[in-house]
Amino acid sequence: MSPIIPPINLSSGFPAPSLFPLQQLNRATNTVFSKPAIWHEGMIYGPDEGHYPLRRNIARWLSQFYYPNETLGSKSRIDADRICITGGASQNLACLLQVFTDPVVTRSVFIVEPGYFLSFRVFEDAGFHGRLRGVPEDEEGIDLAFLEERLRKEDSHSKTERPYKPQRPYRKLYRNIIYCVPTFSNPSGKVMSLSRRTELIRLARKYDALVIADDVYDFVHWSTSPSSGDSSSSTPEFRHILPRLVDIDRTLDGGPIDEFGNCVSNGSFSKIVGPGCRVGWAEGTPAFAYGVSQVGSTHSGGAPSQLMSTFVNEMLEFDTSKHNDCALTTHILETLIPAYSRRYKKLTTAVKEHLCPHGTVPAFENKFNVGGGFFVWLKLPESLTSAEIVSAARQDGVIVGDGRVSALPEGNARCASYEDMIRLCFAWVNEEELVEGVTALAVTLARLLEHKSV
Numbered sequence: 001m002s003p004i005i006p007p008i009n010l011s012s013g014f015p016a017p018s019l020f021p022l023q024q025l026n027r028a029t030n031t032v033f034s035k036p037a038i039w040h041e042g043m044i045y046g047p048d049e050g051h052y053p054l055r056r057n058i059a060r061w062l063s064q065f066y067y068p069n070e071t072l073g074s075k076s077r078i079d080a081d082r083i084c085i086t087g088g089a090s091q092n093l094a095c096l097l098q099v100f101t102d103p104v105v106t107r108s109v110f111i112v113e114p115g116y117f118l119s120f121r122v123f124e125d126a127g128f129h130g131r132l133r134g135v136p137e138d139e140e141g142i143d144l145a146f147l148e149e150r151l152r153k154e155d156s157h158s159k160t161e162r163p164y165k166p167q168r169p170y171r172k173l174y175r176n177i178i179y180c181v182p183t184f185s186n187p188s189g190k191v192m193s194l195s196r197r198t199e200l201i202r203l204a205r206k207y208d209a210l211v212i213a214d215d216v217y218d219f220v221h222w223s224t225s226p227s228s229g230d231s232s233s234s235t236p237e238f239r240h241i242l243p244r245l246v247d248i249d250r251t252l253d254g255g256p257i258d259e260f261g262n263c264v265s266n267g268s269f270s271k272i273v274g275p276g277c278r279v280g281w282a283e284g285t286p287a288f289a290y291g292v293s294q295v296g297s298t299h300s301g302g303a304p305s306q307l308m309s310t311f312v313n314e315m316l317e318f319d320t321s322k323h324n325d326c327a328l329t330t331h332i333l334e335t336l337i338p339a340y341s342r343r344y345k346k347l348t349t350a351v352k353e354h355l356c357p358h359g360t361v362p363a364f365e366n367k368f369n370v371g372g373g374f375f376v377w378l379k380l381p382e383s384l385t386s387a388e389i390v391s392a393a394r395q396d397g398v399i400v401g402d403g404r405v406s407a408l409p410e411g412n413a414r415c416a417s418y419e420d421m422i423r424l425c426f427a428w429v430n431e432e433e434l435v436e437g438v439t440a441l442a443v444t445l446a447r448l449l450e451h452k453s454v
């Protein structure tokens with residue numbers, strides 16, 4: 001009997017286990033458990049805002065990444081009071097909705113589509129079923145004219161009603177939520193341009209919206225410009241490609257319009273350490289960061305992932321012996337960026353060679369000459385649907401992501417169903433399997449197209 005060969009999974013959007021920083025984590029846990037002052041704090045209920053050394057180190061580390069060469073005085077530094085430790089971006093999305101929305105006051109959740117499909121249920125769980133509204137994106141990201149028209153419409157129908165939730169000094173109840181992944185979006189891989197970012201913050205202020213930015217893919221990116229040659233061999237830099245929305249809200253037109261501001265950055269260590277960590281952070285104004293920490297479950301149980309926070313903190317401790325600041329930055333620059341850029345190149349080259357001849361093409365050209373995130377978003381030839389491809393590819397030993405899951409459950413902006421799209425992830429499978437998976441997919445495509453033509 002021939003052995004059963006497991007399928008090549010190009011669908012799951014998970015980081016590669018072979019790239020987990022196991023040695024660094026091993027050192028970190030040893031350090032924590034050899035120092036009673038640290039493990040003691042890690043093993044008891046944490047403060048609501050999270051393990052203070054981690055908040056301080058995240059603030060320092062983000063300042064380096066997002067403000068590398070700037071001299072904006074106090075604005076070029078992120079202080080610990082802007083940071084609240086979370087249990088990762090998904091857990092924190094639920095907490096944000098618990099604290100800052102109300103079923104009566106908050107009218108709609110606007111989601112840039114195609115959307116990160118696993119967020120939909122979080123919004124529904126928070127009571128927004130039937131009030132999720134898709135906002136299309138173009139080459140530069142979110143379509144602001146579309147968004148403003150919808151926001152205006154919502155405003156004109158709205159009456160002032162008594163909130164369902166009690167007034168609390170630590171929060172504000174926003175009238176609208178806008179959810180997006182501005183950098184290397186999931187699934188499209190798009191990057192929102194600076195002008196869209198700026199105008200999005202202006203719109204959010206005008207229509208009392210909280211922008212929730214999942215900034216989970218910001219740290220690992222590489223040049224794709226033809227002049228950069230083999231991007232996996234050039235020396236990467238630890239710096240952002242564009243200011244985050246939360247940075248813009250901090251500085252635009254004199255800064256936030258009230259103490260809570262209009263944007264939160266939802267950060268995570270899932271993609272750069274490992275998803276099992278369940279550690280992330282929220283960054284916003286100090287009042288906002290404190291507000292997140294006052295969600296009932298944290299107020300009762302203390303900060304989420306408290307012990308793991310002490311381990312992650314060791315990876316962020318400033319290391320004078322290293323030119324790269326800390327163990328995590330070294331891991332990102334020396335392991336993750338070279339590996340993911342190589343994988344990206346292999347996958348995109350294989351797509352060009354094997355899928356494009358069958359009419360399956362990348363959905364857009366990245367204007368920024370930069371690659372990042374985990375995904376390639378592909379458009380199928382007109383005669384094929386994602387449902388057909390997904391099922392036939394499975395039989396050929398390849399799992400691919402069905403575009404349809406990225407369509408909002410209801411109220412889709414352009415009635416786009418994404419049934420002509422598939423998503424491939426270059427992060428999860430072994431590197432050698434990327435090309436094998438794409439060539440198998442090409443065989444599937446050719447067979448389906450041939451069937452259609454007879």
Ligand SMILES: Cc1ncc(COP(=O)(O)O)c(C=O)c1O
Nearest residue numbers: 088089090116181186214268270
């Ligand atoms: C846009 C986006 N947000 C959030 C997450 C999940 O993050 P976390 O593991 O921190 O909950 C993912 C993971 O795929 C993602 O793509």
